[in-house]
Amino acid sequence: MDKTKVGIIGLGTVGSGVARLLLDFGDRTGRHAGRTLWLEKAVVRDLAKARDCDLPASVLTDDIEEVLNHPEIEVVAQLIGGLEPARTIMLKLLESGKDVVTANKALLAQHGPELFDRARELGRSIAFEASVAGGIPIIANIGQCLSANQIESLFGILNGTSNFILSKMHEDGAAYADVLAEAQRLGYAEADPTMDVDGADAAQKLAILAHLAFGARVDWQDIPRTGIDKLDVADVRYAQEMGYKIKLLAVAQLVGDGLELHVSPTLVKAGTPLAEVGGPFNAIRVVGDAVGPLLFYGAGAGQMPTASAVVADLIDTAVGRTKITFKTLELWSNRQARVTANDYAQAKGRFYLRANVVDHPGVLAQIATALGRQQVSIASVLQHEAEEGSQVLPLVIMTHETTEGAAAKACEEIAAFKSVQGDLVRMWVRG
Amino acid sequence: MDKTKVGIIGLGTVGSGVARLLLDFGDRTGRHAGRTLWLEKAVVRDLAKARDCDLPASVLTDDIEEVLNHPEIEVVAQLIGGLEPARTIMLKLLESGKDVVTANKALLAQHGPELFDRARELGRSIAFEASVAGGIPIIANIGQCLSANQIESLFGILNGTSNFILSKMHEDGAAYADVLAEAQRLGYAEADPTMDVDGADAAQKLAILAHLAFGARVDWQDIPRTGIDKLDVADVRYAQEMGYKIKLLAVAQLVGDGLELHVSPTLVKAGTPLAEVGGPFNAIRVVGDAVGPLLFYGAGAGQMPTASAVVADLIDTAVGRTKITFKTLELWSNRQARVTANDYAQAKGRFYLRANVVDHPGVLAQIATALGRQQVSIASVLQHEAEEGSQVLPLVIMTHETTEGAAAKACEEIAAFKSVQGDLVRMWVRG
Known part of the structure; x- marks a missing residue:
């Protein structure tokens, strides 16, 4: 069976999950890709650190050059968060002739145009299914499966931490601060949860989806946003009394020639599918002019759900589908934006x-x-x-x-x- | 811009929808496929029949040879229902060097192995997104997006007619026969609804999904099935009293080394996502061992939702993605079945x-x-x-x-x- 050699940069939570899928379940990639995805190198900062996956000693390295200069590594999962050195590493990978798979939404929301242009110049591809909504294949669904449609609107619950907190406030009538502390204890919220609860994380994901679905080019920081960090449980109670649930919704919808775009705590009618998305789950309701309403629901974060999306991208890249999609969609190209954001007011x-x-x-x-x-x-x-x-x-x-x-x-x-x-x-x- | 010439066989409801998308929205395929999908010929039985799409006279023909012998038509949407002449036409199309897109679930459930083998021999591809769950891209999601997973279970509401009838029986407390008559009046049920309400349609779709998700090779007629056509509204009432809703569920789940496989009216706990799928909609809950539970919800039938799936397949085929997927998945090949159905008892x-x-x-x-x-x-x-x-x-x-x-x-x-x-x-x- 043919073999595609793969590298991983960063063995954090998601990276370890990807390594596990590649090492322990090679038969699957054989079955679904017609070839073996062979983990050749995994680059980490600290070789001595304990990890939750067992890697052959020859795979682990702290020298990124071992990936960059490896002539047989064709695809690399770049799984470092943040902007730098993630951006520089991504550029180096592309320049070394590697196709890249990433889960880094902040990087794409900030540097998408630069990275995609560079990849195009170099004849390489970037796949990013894991960057939005974790295990839900929303990128493939919008980018490929709904190609016959003009997307009319997209309403997303894109931040699992916020949704977990909101669900708990509804269920237990507990105050924000108490539920946040519980979420941190359970691992559903980071020690510093700012980006999750102030709507920034959802805005970054929305910027990516709005580009994919509508061709909008927006700086995520320009998307009007309100988080849930100031939410009073009294309002949760009143909303409930009136038959609603409060959700942090990321909204992108065509209105006239422009795009309504914002992230806001929203009262959603109880009993409707989005209102009933509980716990740390994500969901996206997409309306296409041909297909009508669709709902996609699943885990928006977590080790294995995110790894599931990364490995799907690795397979797509190894078999050649990503190359085609990357070329036909021309994301973040110099083409004029198809639509711009309306005045929020x-x-x-x-x-x-x-x-x-x-x-x-x-x-x-x-x-x-x-x-x-x-x-x-x-x-x-x-x-x-x-x-x-x-x-x-x-x-x-x-x-x-x-x-x-x-x-x-x-x-x-x-x-x-x-x-x-x-x-x-x-x-x-x-x- | 490059052009891919397309043929359509059959301008019924779905065929007309596909023609409309191709004729009226060429800019979309340009944007999503990087090329124009050009409707070159549409074959109908009766040229004189009125249709709900306006076709240039040069496109319409009642002679299938005009497609078979057209050297520039590369992809054909074969949209005739039933087994014959659909099967013979499909084989002829493949033998004439055309890649085929189809929405015909009965044909695939019955003759999948023959058709896919023949396509492979001839170096051609068959795409069939529209054959299951209409506008919901479940084929692409299972066949590509979830490639990193072992699917563990799949519970589907796959027949919109049955779901419409069940929803109405729950809402109105009306008897089966009365609701069926209403569904027929509203166009949600055929004049002869047998295949929809006796579970046959759902079993055909389940056979396709079970093959795609688990590698099972089952004759759809061997799938144990019960329809909703004998359902007494009294049981709907009792189910409700106990906190359940009755749904026609198509079930495929790994149990031990085998597959539990059946179509059955099922009491589903009210408030869970599948229980709340109302009206003529479809939904599929898929659990993967990496990604966890996912839910896909949308229109399972209807002109434009189904056309949305057909055109997505036409685009995938035109750009070359289908060829790759068709090759790597080796569906209905001579490979041994990966799993067989367990004894239902x-x-x-x-x-x-x-x-x-x-x-x-x-x-x-x-x-x-x-x-x-x-x-x-x-x-x-x-x-x-x-x-x-x-x-x-x-x-x-x-x-x-x-x-x-x-x-x-x-x-x-x-x-x-x-x-x-x-x-x-x-x-x-x-x-």
Whole structure:
């Protein structure tokens, strides 16, 4: 049987998983690729470090030159996170004639154009299934399987940490900080969870998907985003009362000639597929103009799910499919962007608003008037009695369709009222 | 831009949809395939028949030789249903040097080995994404995206007609015959719905998926199957009362060295993703040993969803991906089957049983004893009072895990009791 020699850069969690699949299950790649994927070299920083995979001594090295200069290694899984030295290593790999497979979303979201242009110049390919939604093959599905469609919208739960925390807040009624601590204990959140909970991770993934699905070229940092790190469990309760669940949604949808693009905590109607995605799972709802709505659900992170995506890419690259896809899709090429992001303030939708108001007559009228000045009309109001001894009570308003800008402006105005304490809470509502 | 000339055989519902996508949206194939897919000829039986797509006169023909002998047509979408003349036409297309794309599941389930062997001999390819689950790209996902995995199980809602009927029976509490009539009126069921509601259609699709996912070679007619055509709405009600929904599930799962394989109405725990797939939609839950559980959801039939899958295959074939996949997967080759179906009677699970019993003392004891003789133990019993004036009441029993064979034997024995009227109802229970 033919053999394709493979290198791995970085034996962290995902790298060890990839090594295990290649070493322990060679029969599979034989069966699915018609050839053996042979792990020739795995490059690590520290040879002495303990790892959760057993590698032959001849495979392990701390010298990346052993991969770069190896004439028979054709494909390399580049599994180092962060921007540098990941970027430099990626360029070196391409320049050494290797096709590259990567799981590094931050790198692609930041340096996609440079890396893809360089790969094209050199006649090499980059595969990146594992960079978005872990084990869910969303890159292949959008890039290949839905080729007959104009994608109309894409709503994704793309951050497993946030989804785990939100699910727990819904199930247990526990506060954000407590659930985060539990998530860290269980390994669903990093010691520094910032990128996960502030929406940055989801925005990076959304930038990649928006490019793939719509040809948009956006800097992920320009995508309007709100995380879940300021979420009050009280709003989880009110959302539930009204028949919704709060999800961190990454949204890209065609509106007119442009793209609505943002990452936001969103009230999603309970019972709909996205609302019911629990725990650390991811899901993406894609609507194509021919196929209609599709939903893809699965593990968005974790060692073996991510390794599953990396090895699928290694196989695709070894058999020659990646080369074709890479060429036909022309991702991050110098072609003009097919679509640009709309002004976020013009994005239309319904909103959930919550103000803490001092309990005296006329407050609701005052707030309703402020909303009316921005043409924001009220669909429903939820107002509980003030707690024993408190003069402050939460006023929850669900709006009819309006624009993000009008809702924001009205909230700003309302927050300045003497009878309103603190900032207003404002979230999107879907379904 | 390069051009790949395409032929279509059969301009029925799906064929017209494919023609529309090719004629009206050429820019897409340009963007996703790096080339134009040019509809050169479309073969129909009756030139005079009205169709829902506008074709240039030079494209339409009733002479298949115009495709077979056309030196520049490279790929043909063969969209005729049934076994003959579909089989003969498929062979002729391959022999004329055309790569073929098809949506014909019955043809593949019946003649897969012959057709794939012939294609291999001739150096041609067959793509068949549209043959299972319509617009859901399940063939590509299992055949390519999950290549790093050993698939462990696959549970599919593969027949949209049955799912529409079941959903309606749950929602409206209406009887099977009434809902079927409604489905026919709405176009969700054929005038002759036999193949859809008796499980045959799902069994054909399951045979294809079981081959792709597990390397099993099964005649679809050997797959044990029960349809929904005998389903009593009373059982829908009882299932609901116990927190379940009835779904027609196609099951393929590794158990020991073999494959559990059947199509059965099944009580699925309400609130789980498969249970909540409503209307005419399809869904497939796949568990891979690396990736864990994945769910794919979407339209399993219909003109444009199916056309979406056909055109994706045309693009894959035009750019060269299909050729690679066809070669590496070696489907329906002379290789030995990797796995064979287990004896259905040995399949383990829990069962829902319902007997109509004459209301007198000792019946339950008699039935419980009969179950006990087959080592079937009872998990719960639901017994309502007899209706006014009736001596017969329904006795619903949920068993603990047992085997299909033991449950069947016990039911046979119980049905012979004098105090039991008619056959027993027996369904699988999952989740």
